[in-house]
Amino acid sequence: MDRRLGNVHRFDRPPELISQSTGPTAESVAEPRPWRRALTWLLFLGPFFFASYGFATWASSQRTEVGFILFAWEQHIPLLPWSIVPYWLIDLLYGVSLLLCTTRRQLDTHAWRLLLTQLIAVACFLLFPLRCTFERGEVSGAFGWMFAALMSFDQPYNQAPSLHIALLVVLLEPYLRAVPRACQALVVAVALLIGVSVLTTWQHHFFDVPTGLWLGCFVLWVFPTDARSPLRRATRHRERARWRLALAYATTALAVGGLAVYAGGGWLWLLWLSGALALVAVIYLLLDADAFEKRDDGSLPLAIRCLLGPYLLCAWLNSRWWTRQLALADPVTAGVLLGRLPTAAEGQRLGIAAIIDVCAELPGPTPALRHVVIPMLDLLPPSLEQVERASAAIAEELAAGPVLVCCALGLARSALVTAAWLLRAGIHATPEEAVAQVRKARPAVVLGRAQIDLLRRWQQQYLQAKP
Incomplete structure (x- = not known):
């Protein structure tokens, strides 16, 4: 067994922060279902959940004054006693979710998500305590005992972000992965019912819901499913x-x-x-x-x-405002267009075969076209390696038909890599000539001395260095 892979799934560090792999390995495909590991995680997470949640509740109860955030329209939210059933259901879903994971990587990723959600939520409860102001009174009938059981350990604190909502976001993935596609709509419906129940049981105010949703999404971002955590690439940049x-x-x-x-x-x-x-x-x-x-x-x-x-x-x-008087795309040379990121319909109207997309921050799915993504940050010079990848992608995709090179505006990042392709293709010999042709095709482009110098460094490293 590879020692490095063996260390990927230790409990002492989140797997997504140390793993070098971005997908399942042959070993992970063949490994048995991690039942024991799941039970171990459950035995840790269960007590930790109640201990940390209870501590935050106790800490808030010791304060002389705890504020609240309430919108006037919330007074019209009805108390629906039956909704305590889906409200309680999340406890069962929490435990079972760990048993649904089929590989150690899936399990550890999911467990670390649950743990991080709890840690951040409890920190918020302690730093920014809030309370629920609804006076529910005694609930009688078939559901009264469930409310009584809830209030035996819960108090009207620990509000924002809603831990219920944040955990619900995290729990969705293992259940959607485990059920057939035909049943996924049912899973989503149950999740929506649980989400609504935090309001109709009068356990939370509305403010807690979107903040809980944001927290859940943040945790999914920190621990992505099939990729390394973005935090693993954290470095101190000097630019x-x-x-x-x-x-x-x-x-x-x-x-x-x-x-x-x-x-x-x-x-x-x-x-x-x-x-x-x-x-x-x-x-x-x-x-x-x-x-x-x-x-x-x-x-x-x-x-x-x-x-x-x-x-x-x-x-x-912003992209639409700055390009409102510009063409969607302009031809730089035969088969190569330069422009802003198109919609799917705009991409089809251009008559292109592929899109070279260097815009990191905006989505631009084009199902009918081949899409090559080399993400670059806006307003920053790309690395020489990024320029090389993008210019090589233009050359490769051009063999199959016309291509659009685009970024948010079609004025900087995409213009730079288009100029690099002109050099790669031998159409021009110097960066100045390549930039001049790009400017002629799309006069609004922003390519100055800094970009020309970058192109020259790229040319020396990747083109002139070739035998």
């Missing part, structure tokens, strides 16, 4: 441009978050934008373009779309 952009995003996140907290009410939705901008700041400061987790078909995972929703909307509107 001043990165620091300036990270500082700009972080400052805006703080300002927006401060406004949301100060204004309250509906302005609290700005916390979503604040969280998204803070995460983008982290990506620019410590991570790389792969942290957006853009898939090979140009789409973004649902978790990323939920985490960065407001940022993605702003980025999309």
